[in-house]
Amino acid sequence: MINAARLKERIETLGRIGRLPGGGVTRVALSMEDKEAQEVVSAWMEEAGMQVRLDHAGNLIGRLGGVHPDEAPVVIGSHIDSVVNGGKYDGVIGVLGGIEVVQHMKEENIRPLLPLEVIAFCEEEGSRFQSGLFGSRAMIGATSEQDLLLTDKQGVSRRDALALFGLEPDRIQTEAVRTKDGIRAYLEMHIEQGPVLEKMGAPVGIVTGIAGPAWIEVVVEGKAGHAGILPMEMRQDAFLGASEIALLVEQTCLSFKGSPVVGTVGHVEVKPGGSNIVPGLASFSMDIRDIDVDRRNEVIRQVKEGALRICEQRGLRVQFHERMDVPPVQCTPGIVEVMKEQAKAMHLVCPELVSGAGHDAQLMAAISDMGMIFVRCRDGISHNPEEFAETEDIKLGTELLFRVAKHYAMQQTVGMTEKTSAVGD
Ligand SMILES: [Zn+2]
The missing domain is CATH 3.30.70.360 (Alpha-Beta Plaits)
Structure with missing residues (x-):
């Protein structure tokens, strides 16, 4: 079973980094708080058996090589930066849920055929340099010099902020960009940030598209x-x-x-x-x-x-x-189907819904099949210290995430069979 207590404890631990006296969280990208959060998350990634690195766009990437380490990985992503005075669940549950998926596989002695990656994307919220989804845009090759020249309220440029993290922004185009066949499937779990699931009495929903x-x-x-x-x-x-x-x-x-x-x-x-x-x-x-x-x-x-x-x-x-x-994107129908099957196997009634808010998944859809899971949150409140999601709901979402990730990570791809037989010959 997914370890709900561990998930909850990690959400609380991360929620203390950048916490304000009033209970809100301010953890903007490439700040001291972000650095501390990255260190904590890196340690958890390592505990789950992953190798960790930071790409030159500031994306924190944990990787578990599968039986076939050279194959395209199944990627689970979201973000750990926050808005100013935000909540502790937005983005966080996707990253920590991803780590839980990998750790659970390790504990169950499941060795995936494909590699698994968990990514905490840099500046999804855009609360420091006012241009969000930076890390995922960088990964699909959609950032420019303009993004690096932007400055925060103190006059620090994004270029300098990345350099302070020991990164070289000039190497984004050559080293952080991923190619179209470089990812087998991209999965993201996020709080709904709206009232639909709560109104329907459903803990988890399957996203069909992002507006x-x-x-x-x-x-x-x-x-x-x-x-x-x-x-x-x-x-x-x-x-x-x-x-x-x-x-x-x-x-x-x-x-x-x-x-x-x-x-x-x-x-x-x-x-x-x-x-x-x-x-x-x-x-x-x-x-x-x-x-x-x-x-x-x-x-x-x-x-x-x-x-x-x-x-x-x-x-x-x-x-x-x-x-x-920004054009809307549809989630990959094949992934939506797998999510529906897996939810059914869990005896979980998952409504299908669209996301009105933007997510890293929206960008990643340009280079990969993409699917998203929503977790119910209280009163549909987000970007607010009052933001809240039940541990039990997050656990159910993570279990669905685990099942879908496992489905893809255990799939024998055509290329893999050819390679295996080539070795045999
Ligand atoms: Zn978010």
């Missing part, structure tokens, strides 16, 4: 004027136009009933910004996410069309600036 966000900045231009003098019917109030568009974002998403499409206006700026001035300019962010890129883009099209109509009626001008466009 892709589109970020658009909307700028509405009107005419500023004196709040006491301008008659209501003569105004070109930019904020009122922006407000109507924000409501339209909500209505449009709701009109796609039963779909997971979500739209958020989270940042608004009004200018000139005086209580006695009719706003002349209003700009706001629009975050639209869906697992279906066509439906997501249709929502954006309808909002833009409606925004033009609203602004025409109000005598305003509107501009749209695309800030980010």
